[in-house]
Each structure stands twice: as structure tokens, then as C-alpha cells.
Amino acid sequence: MIKEIENREDLKLLVSTFYEKIRADQEIGFFFNETITNWEEHLEKLTDFWEMNIFGTRKFTGNPIVAHNAVDKKFNQQITSNIFGIWLNIWFATIDELFVGENADVLKRRAQKMSTFLFMNIFESRRKV
Numbered sequence: 001m002i003k004e005i006e007n008r009e010d011l012k013l014l015v016s017t018f019y020e021k022i023r024a025d026q027e028i029g030f031f032f033n034e035t036i037t038n039w040e041e042h043l044e045k046l047t048d049f050w051e052m053n054i055f056g057t058r059k060f061t062g063n064p065i066v067a068h069n070a071v072d073k074k075f076n077q078q079i080t081s082n083i084f085g086i087w088l089n090i091w092f093a094t095i096d097e098l099f100v101g102e103n104a105d106v107l108k109r110r111a112q113k114m115s116t117f118l119f120m121n122i123f124e125s126r127r128k129v
């Protein structure tokens with residue numbers, strides 16, 4: 001059933017469905033499968049992250065820049081803009097599969113902006129290695 005994103009439960013469904021696809025992806029699944037050990041915790045954390053973006057809650061306490069720079073280092077600087085592109089395609093497809101409306105659009109725009117920002121930071125961090 002396609003509906004608007006109205007609450008945390010909706011975001012939890014989006015995040016869980018998204019990571020099921022990510023984990024099964026031939027090209028980028030391994031980054032996640034080889035790094036994340038506690039999936040329940042990861043899904044909660046990402047739900048907190050998107051809830052902060054959409055509903056302004058302040059539960060999220062992570063540091064995405066530090067986290068992604070560390071992932072890039074762990075995988076010997078293998079993260080390319082193409083990998084971010086695959087991530088974004090799966091994000092967009094999952095949103096469209098489940099939701100419509102203003103919040104759904106905001107989630108797409110935020111992820112798009114964030115991908116540029118994270119990639120620039122990864123690129124920058126490589127010069128300091």
C-alpha cells in the first residue's frame with residue numbers, strides 16, 4: 001500500500017526494506033555485510049537519523065563523516081561516485097515502492113545532497129592518509 005511518510009514506523013519500514021536490498025546487491029552489499037555486525041542496532045540508528053531529518057527528533061548521535069571515511073579506509077579507498085550512485089538508486093526505488101508525498105521527496109533530496117557531501121569528505125580524507 002503506497003502512502004505518505006507519517007511517523008517513525010514508516011521510516012523503520014523504509015530503512016529495513018532498503019537495507020534488505022542493499023545487502024543483496026552484488027556490487028555494494030559487501031561493504032555493509034562485512035562491516036555491520038549488529039543489524040538491529042544499525043537499523044535503529046538509521047531510523048533515528050532519518051527521523052531527525054524529517055521530524056526533527058534528536059536521538060541520532062552518530063557521525064556520518066567519520067563513519068564513511070573509516071569504511072573507505074577499511075576497503076582500501078574503493079568507494080567511488082558510482083557506488084554512491086548505486087546506493088542512491090536503491091534508496092529512490094525503495095521510497096517509490098512504498099511511499100509518496102512531500103516527506104518522500106525530502107528524503108530523496110537529503111540523500112542526494114548527503115551523498116555529494118560524504119563523497120567529498122571521503123576524497124579529502126584520502127589526502128591525509
Ligand code: HEM
Nearest residue numbers: 031032035049062063064067071079083084087111114115
Ligand atoms: C547518501 C548516501 C548515504 C547516506 C545518507 C548514508 C548514511 C549513513 C549513516 C547516517 C550512517 C550511520 C553513521 C554513524 O554511525 O554515525 C551510515 C553508516 C554506514 N554507511 Fe552509509 N550512507 C550513505 C552511503 C553509503 C555508501 C555508498 C556506503 C558504502 C560504500 C555506506 C556504508 C556505510 C556503512 C558500512 C556504515 C556502517 C559504519 C559502521 O557502523 O562502522 N554508506 N550511513
